[in-house]
Amino acid sequence: MGKVFAVIVVVIALASAVPIVTHHWFGTAIELRPPQDISTHGHAIDEQLSETMVEAGLSFLAAQLLLAFFVWKFSSRGPTAEIKTFPGGAKWLVIAALALVGTEMLALGVLGQRAWATVYFTPAKPDALQVQAQAGQFAFYFRYPGADGKFGDLHPDKIDEGNSNFFGLDPANDVDSRDDIVSGELAVPVNREIHLLMHAKDVGHSFYVRELRIQQDFVPGLDLSVHFTATQIGKYEIVCTQLCGLGHYNMKAYLNVLSQEDFDGWLKQKASEQ
Amino acid sequence: MAVATAHQVQHHAPPQGFLRKHVFSVDHKVIGKQYYALALVAVLVGMVLSWLMRIHLVWPTAPIPGLQWLSKTGAPGGVMTPEYYLSLLTMHGTLMVFFVLTNAPFAAFGNYFLPIQIGAEDMAFPRFNMMSFWTTFLAFCILVAAFFVPDGPPLAGWTSYAPLSAVGSDAGPGEGWGQTLWGLSIFVFCIASLLGSLNFIATTLDLRTKGMTLARMPLCTWAWFITSCISLLAFAVLLPACLLLILDRVAGTSFFVPGGLVISDRLQPHSGGSPLLWQHLFWFFGHPEVYIAILPSMGIVSHILVNSMRRPLLSYRVVIYCMMAIGFLSYMVWGHHMFVSGMNPFSSLMFSFPTLVITIPATILTLIWLGSLYGSRLRIHTASLFALAFISMFVSGGVSGFFLAQPSVDIYLHATYFVVGHFHMVMGVASLFGVLAGTYFWFPKMTGRMLNETLGRIHFWFTFVGTYSIFMPFHYLGLAGNVRRYSAFVDDYLVPLIPVHRFITIAALITGAAQLVFLYNLVHSRFRGAPAPPNPWECTSLEWTMPSPPPFDNFGGKHPVVYHDPYQYGVKSSTGDFLMQDSPEQARA
Numbered sequence: 119m120g121k122v123f124a125v126i127v128v129v130i131a132l133a134s135a136v137p138i139v140t141h142h143w144f145g146t147a148i149e150l151r152p153p154q155d156i157s158t159h160g161h162a163i164d165e166q167l168s169e170t171m172v173e174a175g176l177s178f179l180a181a182q183l184l185l186a187f188f189v190w191k192f193s194s195r196g197p198t199a200e201i202k203t204f205p206g207g208a209k210w211l212v213i214a215a216l217a218l219v220g221t222e223m224l225a226l227g228v229l230g231q232r233a234w235a236t237v238y239f240t241p242a243k244p245d246a247l248q249v250q251a252q253a254g255q256f257a258f259y260f261r262y263p264g265a266d267g268k269f270g271d272l273h274p275d276k277i278d279e280g281n282s283n284f285f286g287l288d289p290a291n292d293v294d295s296r297d298d299i300v301s302g303e304l305a306v307p308v309n310r311e312i313h314l315l316m317h318a319k320d321v322g323h324s325f326y327v328r329e330l331r332i333q334q335d336f337v338p339g340l341d342l343s344v345h346f347t348a349t350q351i352g353k354y355e356i357v358c359t360q361l362c363g364l365g366h367y368n369m370k371a372y373l374n375v376l377s378q379e380d381f382d383g384w385l386k387q388k389a390s391e392q
Numbered sequence: 393m394a395v396a397t398a399h400q401v402q403h404h405a406p407p408q409g410f411l412r413k414h415v416f417s418v419d420h421k422v423i424g425k426q427y428y429a430l431a432l433v434a435v436l437v438g439m440v441l442s443w444l445m446r447i448h449l450v451w452p453t454a455p456i457p458g459l460q461w462l463s464k465t466g467a468p469g470g471v472m473t474p475e476y477y478l479s480l481l482t483m484h485g486t487l488m489v490f491f492v493l494t495n496a497p498f499a500a501f502g503n504y505f506l507p508i509q510i511g512a513e514d515m516a517f518p519r520f521n522m523m524s525f526w527t528t529f530l531a532f533c534i535l536v537a538a539f540f541v542p543d544g545p546p547l548a549g550w551t552s553y554a555p556l557s558a559v560g561s562d563a564g565p566g567e568g569w570g571q572t573l574w575g576l577s578i579f580v581f582c583i584a585s586l587l588g589s590l591n592f593i594a595t596t597l598d599l600r601t602k603g604m605t606l607a608r609m610p611l612c613t614w615a616w617f618i619t620s621c622i623s624l625l626a627f628a629v630l631l632p633a634c635l636l637l638i639l640d641r642v643a644g645t646s647f648f649v650p651g652g653l654v655i656s657d658r659l660q661p662h663s664g665g666s667p668l669l670w671q672h673l674f675w676f677f678g679h680p681e682v683y684i685a686i687l688p689s690m691g692i693v694s695h696i697l698v699n700s701m702r703r704p705l706l707s708y709r710v711v712i713y714c715m716m717a718i719g720f721l722s723y724m725v726w727g728h729h730m731f732v733s734g735m736n737p738f739s740s741l742m743f744s745f746p747t748l749v750i751t752i753p754a755t756i757l758t759l760i761w762l763g764s765l766y767g768s769r770l771r772i773h774t775a776s777l778f779a780l781a782f783i784s785m786f787v788s789g790g791v792s793g794f795f796l797a798q799p800s801v802d803i804y805l806h807a808t809y810f811v812v813g814h815f816h817m818v819m820g821v822a823s824l825f826g827v828l829a830g831t832y833f834w835f836p837k838m839t840g841r842m843l844n845e846t847l848g849r850i851h852f853w854f855t856f857v858g859t860y861s862i863f864m865p866f867h868y869l870g871l872a873g874n875v876r877r878y879s880a881f882v883d884d885y886l887v888p889l890i891p892v893h894r895f896i897t898i899a900a901l902i903t904g905a906a907q908l909v910f911l912y913n914l915v916h917s918r919f920r921g922a923p924a925p926p927n928p929w930e931c932t933s934l935e936w937t938m939p940s941p942p943p944f945d946n947f948g949g950k951h952p953v954v955y956h957d958p959y960q961y962g963v964k965s966s967t968g969d970f971l972m973q974d975s976p977e978q979a980r981a
Binding site: 119120137138148150151163166167170171173175182185192197201204207208212214216219220222223226230233239255272286319320321324326331332333338339340342355357358359360361362363364368370 | 473474475478547548549553554555556559563564565566567649650651652653654655656657659665666667668701702703706707710732733734737740741744745748749751752755756758759760762763764765766767768769770771772777780783784787788791792794795797798799800801803804806807808849853856857860864865868869871872873875876877878879880881882883884885888889891892962969
């Protein structure tokens, strides 16, 4: 029975590795990997992910195969077989674990810090395009500052979804808000840095675009922001990843990466619709 | 080292009558079995909930027969609504984490075997012990009651993030009475756990019999002791956090709710609170909780492995130091649940490093187990199979931690099925394998009957292969960015992944059905199983010195004297290749 266990462990270990290596679900077209990165910072995250995959994968296979091998070899030796001690005993295992895993973790920690730093330790450039994102049950809205380059103030008491005042603007009294452009999709020009100012209207939500390698929570009461540069024209899904209530699964919007001309045209058209 | 003397030991007369004997018993063994029974009920309910969720995810329009009886509004015609899905998810998580993973490996086996393994007649505070269980039971009843409140069970997840969980029914269905009951249930559960932990600590420190030094305690006793220290500090933080949450909900305070929120078109009457405060308090408990679930299983598995290998571990002390290190580090890493929460990005790095460092004691533990297998005389039975499977599962669940410990990688993987796969494997399945190993190992002692070995092995193979089939694919889905806690997959990129989910659902149904074999084995063997000898596994620790099941006062009013460390295996003695802890005989090499 020990040998059966050993074989099953080996089969499980190897089978588990198949979708990781092939990036597909066993012989199908179902892709099981991050989509093509379309950001300027994402490559650092992807490299870190691959690096970790190699280290985790090797540790996983080594441990499972060793377990299988030892169980295979020592499970049917009978009650009189000589008991042997692993060469070097506990001392060398501890030293090996400290040295190998310590180095591995230090490497991951240090390299990972660099990847993290590219996202969070560098502020957005002053000329980045500012867009405000608002998350509410169960929709995202995006606001552009308009020609004056200034966002109008938010007045939660003025929110009136029936009249499309999703943000609670007060154009009657607030000059800055009169030319603010509000949209249900996030249109951005390609290759231009976007500084996304995040505002939660009600409960916690999150902004997740796989292709951008960005995930950031909206936290009520906290002014958070992320910045990114999209490098490929196209439409990408923005989904909510923070449980926000019954419509959570359906809370989505699109990131529409446009050429600069198309973006200018889009903005003009939106402005005329307001 | 302090050693218990006769006058320190708690005495209590044998109980008379059914109620005192089986219900409101102060006997640690009865309480241990009560915890086990409660965990068993909770795990069955939790498993059925997971079936319902899995079925809904892949056959969203198929009516589930009988479901409409559970909730007319939640599942009209047997098809569950999105909010009911989230409610089941919340109840599944809460039941499993609190009432199964905390109760079964720690409270159930700990209660039954910790006093016996250190040579005590009972816990240090038997009445407190009874109170712990019945308080836990009350918490369970309160949670189950949340199923039946008019506006539905809570749906904010087992983490119940504020403000969703704090603002009341404006936030949608399930956020009325259901959420309040959730808070109350966990509040009560914390009280029970604090009482239990104190009792474990006092018992371990004060009631050890003559010769039972700390360095002679079996590894599972060590694990229960370390766990109770962790538990004491962790639940002490969750307790006030739940109180504050309840106050936000019913008393109009604003601990976790900031001003200016508009929910259901209503400006909320709150100001000045911080949603991140809840996250910090919750995860300050939440991460140690992972170790409250896994450490006892590590101890149980070590204990069973040594017995099955018929040799001592490569190092007993290193195992204890590793468990202590893991327990200690568990308090420094809670922020790794919050990398994308808006916490200061510099703190993320501070939380990332100790998280990566935990890998070191975890690896050492694994290497000690593996290294000890080398050159052993491994005996294979259901208990040792589950113990070996624990190692396999612990490794599989552990390596995915490498990814999530790094804030940069977590940006992509956070809140995806990768995380779900990770924690189900390492704290869920691995921990439950420890419990199952413990069940097959100690059932004879607890009931006086052997479990059926053939049924045990059938159960093992289905469970081992089944859990891998369920939880490994979760990781792949996570790599594709599959978001968790969705009641349906409607996004363009999620629809193509549904066949993988279908495979998982089928695996979950089969694996779940295999648990019925286990259940049958438990019930059948309890009454019809072969009578158990006092020491069927030729084990060395004190629980095997007494008849199966043990008498009411454990050692018959005597105080055993301990002469050896707990793992005298692979020696020559009059009993065979092992030496009982209380045997005055000296082993021959």
